[in-house]
Amino acid sequence: MDPRSEVLLRQAELFQGPVMLAGLPADDLLGTLPKARGWSWHAGEQAALDARFPGRCDFGTTAPESEFIAAVLFLPKSRELTDYLLAALAARLPAGELFLVGEKRGGIERAAKQLAAFGKPRKLDSARHCQLWRVSIEQPPAAPDLESLAQRYRLELADGPLEVISLPGVFSHGRLDRGTALLLQQLDGLPGGHMLDFGCGAGVLGAVLKRRYPQSRLTMLDVDAFAAASSRLTLAANGLEADVMTADGIHGAPEGLSAIVSNPPFHQGVHTDYQASEDLLHEAVAHLQRGGELRLVANSFLKYPPLIERYLGPCRTLAEGDGFRIYSARHS
Template sequence: MDPRSEVLLRQAELFKGPVLLAGLPADDLLGSLPDARAWSWHAGDQAALEARFAGRSHYGVEVPPVAFDGAVLFLPKSRDLANYLLNALASRLGGRQLYLVGEKRGGIEGAAKQLHAFGKPRKLDSARHCQLWQVTVDTPPEAQPLESLAQRFELPLAEGPLQIVSLPGVFSHGRLDRGSALLLDNLEQLPVGHVLDFGCGAGVLGAAIKRRYPQSRVTLLDVDAFAVASSRLTLAANGLEGEVIAGDGIDAAPRELNVILSNPPFHTGVHTNYHASETLLKKSADHLKKGGELRLVANSFLRYQPLIEGALGNCMIRDEGQGFRIYQATRT
């Protein structure tokens, strides 16, 4: 069981009623708290929770429309996202308890200071390298519409400026990361057809592809509900059409693709996790048409070339700079 869940269960008497668990891991916690409900924004966790605890977990970017007497937020990596989630939960909890749990190395002590906006917080427990905090919401805030917290920026592309809409918690929130910038400079001569933007984030690559290759069909895929919402806002802001789907990894993607384009993730919260990226590379041939192309950017220290060669039989370094490489391979 996740150590954060173990800390909660040390105080299990506090969570016997209808409590909402926000951002919880996909472990046995719901089984130990039969009256609890879950709110997840990670498609993989949601699928696992739904399979084991059907009907008790909600996936999305807004507080689920269910009744609850208290709420626990599992601290996310992003401070901006934590602000949004705490505000959203506290707005529903006037006079009741809001809890915050997280790992010490994830910044739980600093994040607990954010609870002062709602009342006087107190630390309930410290164990398993985690802490559990509680606050009675004396001053419930007005709920902030998520879109009001979006950051917008413009990319000056050759085809015209592209508006990017980024929501809290999304990768490289409010700015263009160096890896994606390098990949944007390497979009020439892509096959026309069905293009997948894997790990789409705010939709930068997918929107740029649709702008440059308007005859192509674009699908954007991400595990994170906030990224999915961001990508839809980015497409709408530019009057572009595209399918945006939530799913955990390449298994959720369409097949018979002409192009897989990606700046693949390798972090989950505060932890390093290469599984989604390595699975993408190993299974790329299953999703590409014959003659289809994989083109991605990755940190230079990541040994992706052998994985790509193992899957597709070829791989070239198309470009590199600022610690990144562009890999290109074709399904023969």
């Protein structure tokens, strides 16, 4: 059981009715609270919860339509996303109870101050390096408009400007990260066909790929529903079309790809996690056609070339700078 769930269950009498568990971990919490429902935006956790508790967890960027008299938000990493999620839940809880649970090192004490917009927050419990906070909704807000919270910026590229739209919680929210900036300079010479932007985030790489290789089919994949929504907005803002999907890693991607291009994710909440990136290196060969290419950016300190060569083939370093390297390998 996740430590945050364990702290919640120390106050289990508060959660016996219809309660919405937002951002819940994929543990047995729904089994312990039979009247509760979940709301997830992480495709992997959603799949695990749906397998164990069919029909009891909704996936997406907006609060589910089901009725609830209380809600618990499991603290996400992003302050902006926390603001949106708290408002989305509070808007559905006039005179109801809103709870916030999270790890101390994840900033729960700071985040608890965000509850003050709806009433007077009170700390209920502290255990397992986590805290549980509660507020009675005295000032329910209007339901927030997610798109109005987007940050927009323009990239001046050689083939023209690109409009990028980033939603709260998406990687490198409102700015171009250094790794993607380096990879954008190394997108020439990819084999045409069916391309994949793996870990698409706000859709920068995918949009540039579609514009540069207009005859190629493009799929954009991310584990996060807010990232997928951002990519759709970025595509639309630039008059581009692609297939955008959510899945928990490369195993959910199409097969027969001509190219996989990625700034692969390696962070999950407050914990560092390289599993998605390592799975990409291990399984890329199963998704690439013969002659298909994997091209990615990674921090220079990560020992990816030996893994690429073990699972795919000879690895070339195409560029290096600002603490990052661009690697390329083809399925022979």
